[in-house]
Amino acid sequence: MSTALLLLPDFLLIVCGFCLCRWTALNRPVWEAAEQLVYYLLFPVLLFNSVMRSPLQPTQTLSLTLGGVAMLACGIALAFAVKLWPGVDARLHASGAQVAFRFNSFIALALAERLGGPTGVAWMALLLAIGVPICNVAAVWPLARHGGHSYAREIVRNPLIVATVLGLVANLAGVKFPEAVGTTLQRIGVAALPVGLLAVGAGLKLGGLKASPMLTTAFIGIRHAVLPLVGIGLALLFALSPEQRLILVLFASMPTASSAYVLAARMGGDGAFVAGLVSLSILLGMVSIPWWIAVLGWVT
Numbered sequence: 001m002s003t004a005l006l007l008l009p010d011f012l013l014i015v016c017g018f019c020l021c022r023w024t025a026l027n028r029p030v031w032e033a034a035e036q037l038v039y040y041l042l043f044p045v046l047l048f049n050s051v052m053r054s055p056l057q058p059t060q061t062l063s064l065t066l067g068g069v070a071m072l073a074c075g076i077a078l079a080f081a082v083k084l085w086p087g088v089d090a091r092l093h094a095s096g097a098q099v100a101f102r103f104n105s106f107i108a109l110a111l112a113e114r115l116g117g118p119t120g121v122a123w124m125a126l127l128l129a130i131g132v133p134i135c136n137v138a139a140v141w142p143l144a145r146h147g148g149h150s151y152a153r154e155i156v157r158n159p160l161i162v163a164t165v166l167g168l169v170a171n172l173a174g175v176k177f178p179e180a181v182g183t184t185l186q187r188i189g190v191a192a193l194p195v196g197l198l199a200v201g202a203g204l205k206l207g208g209l210k211a212s213p214m215l216t217t218a219f220i221g222i223r224h225a226v227l228p229l230v231g232i233g234l235a236l237l238f239a240l241s242p243e244q245r246l247i248l249v250l251f252a253s254m255p256t257a258s259s260a261y262v263l264a265a266r267m268g269g270d271g272a273f274v275a276g277l278v279s280l281s282i283l284l285g286m287v288s289i290p291w292w293i294a295v296l297g298w299v300t
Contacts, residue, residue, distance in 0.1 A: 092215055095270040228288070
């Protein structure tokens with residue numbers, strides 16, 4: 001199975017959500033409730049469970065960790081710098097900036113397992129555990145500022161950030177839940193991906209990306225062209241092993257997080273614009289991920 005085919009089910013779920021919302025009795029009010037379920041329960045439980053169970057061993061993978069953090073910092077800086085361009089709509093920028101640097105954890109883990117085996121999954125889990133709180137904090141900041149919300153209050157109340165922090169604390173404390181509790185948490189978290197992607201499709205408007213072609217090009221360009229190139233450069237700079245190079249470039253090449261739409265919709269951003277960006281990012285990822293992996297092979 002190619003990496004492109006691994007992405008296909010996620011895109012098809014978005015298409016299913018779009019069709020269900022437009023042509024069945026499951027209309028927008030149903031999906032607005034689903035968005036809240038995903039945002040306040042399913043995604044937080046998934047993040048908590050994933051981070052808590054991740055084998056955090058930063059001392060053994062320091063260079064890989066530094067490479068991942070540097071790549072994300074570059075993406076965040078570039079996304080925020082776009083606001084300085086003339087004529088940029090503040091609401092659209094606040095909503096879509098997160099698309100340029102956030103990543104799809106589900107796809108990342110699936111591809112890491114396929115291409116790197118158990119060791120690849122462990123390395124990717126470490127990058128995810130460190131990257132999720134960084135990206136969530138950076139994603140909340142422009143939305144909170146634009147919406148006139150207290151940034152500190154939004155950070156403290158943001159369920160995705162709270163879940164990640166609690167997961168890290170539980171991981172470091174060595175918390176182990178009884179089997180029944182662990183299984184329940186796992187099953188709740190498993191529902192996050194399909195319901196979240198269906199909600200993305202349900203909120204999709206075909207004209208969403210037309211709101212700002214310039215921002216669309218900038219954010220998608222950063223996510224799918226600039227950051228993978230930065231990842232390759234950092235992999236060479238830190239002299240990573242071939243296996244760790246692959247994981248870092250894979251991490252840098254990910255489509256954006258499907259929860260970006262949920263965050264924008266719940267914080268008063270332009271949900272349709274972000275839904276379009278997420279859909280386009282996943283579609284492009286089917287082509288760009290194999291391409292950047294091939295580029296890594298050519299330069300090394």
